[in-house]
Amino acid sequence: MAIHGKRRKYSIIPIKNSISGVWKNIVQMGKGSNLKFSNVEKRRELQIGCGDKTYFWLDKWAGDFALKDRFPSLFALQMDKFSLVQHRYSITNDQVSWLWGGDTTVTQLELADLWDECKNLIQNVELKKKYDRWMWKQEDEREEFTIGNLRSELDSMTSIPETQVLKWLSWIPKKINCFLWRAVLDRIPTRDALAIRNIQIPSVVCALCSICSESVDHLLISCQYAQLVWTAISLWVKIPPRYVLGLVGLLEHIQSHCSSQEKKKAVYMIIAATCWILWRIRNNVIFNGKTTNASRKVGDIKALSFV
Numbered sequence: 127m128a129i130h131g132k133r134r135k136y137s138i139i140p141i142k143n144s145i146s147g148v149w150k151n152i153v154q155m156g157k158g159s160n161l162k163f164s165n166v167e168k169r170r171e172l173q174i175g176c177g178d179k180t181y182f183w184l185d186k187w188a189g190d191f192a193l194k195d196r197f198p199s200l201f202a203l204q205m206d207k208f209s210l211v212q213h214r215y216s217i218t219n220d221q222v223s224w225l226w227g228g229d230t231t232v233t234q235l236e237l238a239d240l241w242d243e244c245k246n247l248i249q250n251v252e253l254k255k256k257y258d259r260w261m262w263k264q265e266d267e268r269e270e271f272t273i274g275n276l277r278s279e280l281d282s283m284t285s286i287p288e289t290q291v292l293k294w295l296s297w298i299p300k301k302i303n304c305f306l307w308r309a310v311l312d313r314i315p316t317r318d319a320l321a322i323r324n325i326q327i328p329s330v331v332c333a334l335c336s337i338c339s340e341s342v343d344h345l346l347i348s349c350q351y352a353q354l355v356w357t358a359i360s361l362w363v364k365i366p367p368r369y370v371l372g373l374v375g376l377l378e379h380i381q382s383h384c385s386s387q388e389k390k391k392a393v394y395m396i397i398a399a400t401c402w403i404l405w406r407i408r409n410n411v412i413f414n415g416k417t418t419n420a421s422r423k424v425g426d427i428k429a430l431s432f433v
């Protein structure tokens with residue numbers, strides 16, 4: 127709200143188009159036709175209690191409309207456009223009286239009538255001595271809105287097929303999760319990738335084997351150095367090696383091979399550790415001129431996985 131909210135704009139999801147960044151991307155995503163989320167406003171539903179989480183003028187709490195749209199001339203006079211329902215009434219002897227929030231009193235006849243009409247409308251709303259709840263509609267069902275529910279809904283959407291093999295695993299440090307994500311999408315700066323982007327480099331040949339050009343799938347999977355490492359790893363996790371051409375193929379192989387979720391997670395983590403160590407070895411060779419033997423590095427992978 128502090129960055130994207132405008133004092134004169136009262137949209138449910140505030141966005142300033144001139145500011146690029148994460149928030150803008152999230153809101154743009156909601157506009158995608160393949161996401162069922164496009165109408166966030168229709169999916170939010172209020173169960174009103176005492177009015178502690180409901181905007182008096184902006185939210186739809188007295189019917190299928192916001193009061194600001196029903197009574198624009200009253201809204202224009204309000205001093206605090208973002209006031210909550212709970213700050214707009216008082217109860218004495220079970221009688222609810224509504225407070226006028228304008229900077230002048232409602233003296234003009236026309237406005238006074240409108241304000242009476244508004245009060246008649248909201249009188250039908252039953253206020254309770256409990257907190258408001260915002261619900262999230264899911265076809266016929268509704269559940270309390272939580273970020274966790276929304277996230278699992280996003281997770282279950284299959285809009286990017288090539289990343290189906292990826293998980294965001296909380297056991298793994300963020301930078302390694304990100305690294306694996308980028309590797310699967312072919313977005314790490316291998317020599318091959320740099321050359322495609324016209325970056326001047328002395329050679330595109332793999333620094334570990336000096337035979338093939340260094341692509342993601344070569345460096346992490348099919349390079350003979352990587353193969354030595356993967357053979358040792360497959361013995362360790364007791365999954366028979368299969369000839370795969372790339373990282374995606376390897377992750378698919380693992381997912382089809384492991385029966386339990388826990389084992390899937392563990393093996394996924396070991397793959398992440400292996401890819402990470404292979405990348406570090408490659409960087410050490412290129413930038414520090416260090417070479418290391420594969421069996422010693424398998425020890426590093428095991429240690430990293432346990433940590």
Ligand SMILES: [Zn+2]
Nearest residue numbers: 332334335349
């Ligand atoms: Zn190689």
